């Protein structure tokens with residue numbers, strides 16, 4: 001291929017003037033962000049055209065509007081992108097977990113799409129059902145030829161603290177914990193951490209998007225399986241590029257009973273921007289913990 005003549009330099013988004021543009025989008029053309037068009041191989045054009053029009057809700061612009069030699073339909077999303085269905089008798093059905101397209105929607109658009117699809121009796125599944133962080137939503141759609149589409153959204157609740165109703169949790173005698181100990185408490189959804197300087201009660205909701213963190217003793221850190229954020233035992237995000245953590249893990253206030261038990265008040269939460277030694281609750285005895293790490 002010969003070297004192309006390249007366009008004049010500019011960072012402006014181009015306007016799309018491709019085949020099938022709507023009349024109101026002619027003239028200067030439509031500014032299309034994200035992808036421009038998607039070509040999908042299908043075996044029965046009539047069936048697929050009806051599915052993309054009636055199930056997905058695309059606008060049908062017409063048939064055989066492009067230079068594609070095979071019979072094809074051109075449809076358009078409400079944000080301007082084209083979906084071109086090209087009929088081919090020798091089309092191989094894609095494997096279940098091969099490439100798929102995912103569309104991120106606003107929560108309201110997602111709700112409308114979900115209700116509409118449900119009302120049409122479409123089978124709605126989610127390949128990661130049961131493994132999504134709170135506030136993350138997604139469903140899969142399979143077209144008549146087995147192409148997989150995913151629609152997803154993130155609700156506002158994925159960034160909000162989710163209180164438990166456990167109230168004050170008695171974690172037992174402070175003297176039972178030695179420096180470096182990390183103990184999970186299912187009731188109240190927190191980890192009690194014994195540092196040299198005192199106790200921290202770390203809430204388990206990941207500060208990225210409300211995954212539930214787990215403690216990985218072999219690595220001395222907390223790990224969120226949803227998008228792989230990690231935090232050290234003070235709840236601070238591990239300092240590596242790309243860590244998704246939105247900030248340190250939240251704290252619950254720690255006090256001590258007259259008998260020397262550690263009490264964690266899960267009805268209160270402390271948001272913080274960084275760890276400071278004053279955040280660790282020191283037992284009344286004031287005894288430094290025996291360091292093991």
Ligand code: FES
Nearest residue numbers: 206209211224227
């Ligand atoms: S929810 Fe995304 S890393 Fe935890």
